[in-house]
Amino acid sequence: MKDQDHTKLPTGRDIPLLAIGVIGIGTSGPIIAKSLIPVPSLIFLRNLIGGLVMLPFAISRGEWKSTKQLNAIYWSALAGVLLAAHFLCFFWSMRLTSVATGTALTATQPIFAALYIKFKGGHIPRRSIGGMMIAFFSVLVITGVDLTLSIRSFQGDLLAILGGALAASYVLISSKVQKEISTSTFTSVCYLVCSISVLPVVILSGSPVTGFALNEWILLAALVIGAQLLGHTLFNLSLKRVSPVVVSLIVFFEVPVSAVIALIWLSQQPPAGTIPGIIGLVFGCALFVLRSNQDSVVKN
Numbered sequence: 001m002k003d004q005d006h007t008k009l010p011t012g013r014d015i016p017l018l019a020i021g022v023i024g025i026g027t028s029g030p031i032i033a034k035s036l037i038p039v040p041s042l043i044f045l046r047n048l049i050g051g052l053v054m055l056p057f058a059i060s061r062g063e064w065k066s067t068k069q070l071n072a073i074y075w076s077a078l079a080g081v082l083l084a085a086h087f088l089c090f091f092w093s094m095r096l097t098s099v100a101t102g103t104a105l106t107a108t109q110p111i112f113a114a115l116y117i118k119f120k121g122g123h124i125p126r127r128s129i130g131g132m133m134i135a136f137f138s139v140l141v142i143t144g145v146d147l148t149l150s151i152r153s154f155q156g157d158l159l160a161i162l163g164g165a166l167a168a169s170y171v172l173i174s175s176k177v178q179k180e181i182s183t184s185t186f187t188s189v190c191y192l193v194c195s196i197s198v199l200p201v202v203i204l205s206g207s208p209v210t211g212f213a214l215n216e217w218i219l220l221a222a223l224v225i226g227a228q229l230l231g232h233t234l235f236n237l238s239l240k241r242v243s244p245v246v247v248s249l250i251v252f253f254e255v256p257v258s259a260v261i262a263l264i265w266l267s268q269q270p271p272a273g274t275i276p277g278i279i280g281l282v283f284g285c286a287l288f289v290l291r292s293n294q295d296s297v298v299k300n
Contacts, residue, residue, distance in 0.1 A: 014238045024231030026257025029099040035219045038207035039091040050228040051191030057184035072177040079173040080193025089163030096156030099262035100270040105160035110248035112168035134284030141277035175244040183237045
């Protein structure tokens, strides 16, 4: 990962894969906000179904025979635990704050990913720091506005930011292990371990996993198809070739997608004071990758 080019933008088939992935995960926030299924149940069912869908593809590859493959599977299991924690933070934030705000703050994951890469000796150009600082101060603006509105919204903001840090850890592991195993093996292990990790929360909270109304099952199916299979799985597939920093950054385009869907479908608009912060957050991260790419071109 140290030698990987963390400034190179996606090319070829990764462009449509990531574009579809953005639309897929962009549907997640509005569906979660709309659904009445308890948060732990949504996470458990979503990942259980997603993992079972990917499992036959993983079994057909038989990637558990070498020591490196087994080690990669262990890391995939750890990614599943981190993904479970990320989902708990993100799903609950959708219930506490607006979809646009929660999605924007969760999408801070490229900042956490970039800091980790830098800490491990990877190259993150100095010219990118300006974009990161704009994004950081935009986060302060958003959380400051929400704190003046209600403690509930502020709690949702904090959960969303923590979710961003956990998501960064998950994509970093995904990028690492897929040098040894396929996307189908990684995602099947990761999703199934994620569902198992959330199961104690389901039991302790008394959250049901059956008996929902038909429209709730439809929302769950949309969540699995859109956010899980077309979102997370396609992003993981691109992580075989694209830096986790860049993939994390592209997740920022989820923010306007979710905001538009929430506005049209849920008539949900974030408070006026948070809109400049969301714009600054997206702009800061866009500046981060553009500056990085320019710096790479100049050096080459």
